[in-house]
Amino acid sequence: MLNRTFGCVRLVWNKTLGERNHRYRAEGVRTSYRQTDAALTGWKRTEELAFLSEVSSVPLQQTLRHQHTAFGNFFAGRTRFPRFKSRTGRQSAHYTRSAFRMREGVLTLARTSTPLRFVWSFGGVDLAALDPTMVVVSREPDGRWYVAFAIDTTEPAPAEPAGHAIGVDLGLTDLVVTSDGERIANPRHLARKARNLARYQRRMARCERGSGNRRKARAKVARAHRKVRNARQDFLHRTTTALVRSANVIAIEDLSVRNMVRNRHLARAISDAGWGELRRQLEYKCDRAGRTLVVI
Numbered sequence: 113m114l115n116r117t118f119g120c121v122r123l124v125w126n127k128t129l130g131e132r133n134h135r136y137r138a139e140g141v142r143t144s145y146r147q148t149d150a151a152l153t154g155w156k157r158t159e160e161l162a163f164l165s166e167v168s169s170v171p172l173q174q175t176l177r178h179q180h181t182a183f184g185n186f187f188a189g190r191t192r193f194p195r196f197k198s199r200t201g202r203q204s205a206h207y208t209r210s211a212f213r214m215r216e217g218v219l220t221l222a223r224t225s226t227p228l229r230f231v232w233s234f235g236g237v238d239l240a241a242l243d244p245t246m247v248v249v250s251r252e253p254d255g256r257w258y259v260a261f262a263i264d265t266t267e268p269a270p271a272e273p274a275g276h277a278i279g280v281d282l283g284l285t286d287l288v289v290t291s292d293g294e295r296i297a298n299p300r301h302l303a304r305k306a307r308n309l310a311r312y313q314r315r316m317a318r319c320e321r322g323s324g325n326r327r328k329a330r331a332k333v334a335r336a337h338r339k340v341r342n343a344r345q346d347f348l349h350r351t352t353t354a355l356v357r358s359a360n361v362i363a364i365e366d367l368s369v370r371n372m373v374r375n376r377h378l379a380r381a382i383s384d385a386g387w388g389e390l391r392r393q394l395e396y397k398c399d400r401a402g403r404t405l406v407v408i
Contacts, residue, residue: 113224114249114257117167118203124152124164124172126196128179145180152176168222170211178206200330204250212247216240219247219259230259254334270402277361282387284378288351296351301344302384309336344386352393356401363406364391 131151132143152172155161164172185191211222217239219228228249232239244261251257279291287298302309316329355362369388373379391407398405 117171117205120164120167121171121175121205122197125175148176168211170208171205174206202252207247254331254338268400274360276359278359279363284381301340305340312336348386348390352397356397356403361404366407
């Protein structure tokens with residue numbers, strides 16, 4: 113049922129995006145959320161797309177809302193133009209309160225007959241008292257499944273004053289150099305796994321398209337990328353948390369990463385360093401801890 117839901121979510125996103133683009137090119141008119149909602153209702157009544165009614169309608173409605181928000185962010189200059197979704201990428205479905213039931217730590221989704229079994233990733237949480245506002249079920253390209261809960265919570269208390277200010281310089285040899293003279297070496301996560309990743313990619317390239325062996329080889333490539341991604345995320349989280357705890361004021365430079373990765377000699381190294389993700393983590397962690405982040 114979840115796999116079918118992912119397929120329907122992907123179909124609704126791609127079909128809606130295609131019709132949005134066609135209408136804008138032909139008539140120069142934007143499409144509202146209400147119009148996409150009416151189109152979805154019409155699709156369900158057709159013989160060709162009647163199977164959309166066999167899955168929960170909430171993830172399909174949420175897909176329309178996400179696409180409407182994505183276009184709003186694009187026209188505001190915050191993100192790039194929305195793209196079509198691929199069946200080989202990450203799949204997800206968003207369930208709001210009306211499409212799931214959470215009782216005594218047992219989760220049951222709409223259109224399913226049995227509870228969804230999951231393993232909790234954090235300690236010190238009472239699942240019986242958990243009252244989520246949204247549940248997001250996702251499947252990564254390597255075949256791993258995840259369920260995420262969104263809950264209402266209070267603002268965290270500000271961190272204790274550190275009485276210190278630092279400047280941070282980002283680089284490739286040393287990922288971070290602070291004004292105190294501290295240097296944090298760049299671990300180069302992708303470079304360390306490059307040989308294994310290249311071997312998996314060669315194996316996948318030799319497999320016939322659409323075959324079972326190619327699916328297995330693609331999963332191995334995705335697992336290798338996942339290990340690199342998780343290692344990079346863990347390192348950046350440890351680094352940014354230490355910086356936020358050590359200073360009240362943090363100054364960083366305003367790097368245009370999007371323009372810098374156009375250099376084909378440094379694009380892979382810059383992407384592997386994760387400068388943009390490091391700045392993003394500093395921004396929300398400083399805001400949460402009551403610190404000041406100055407971008408120069």
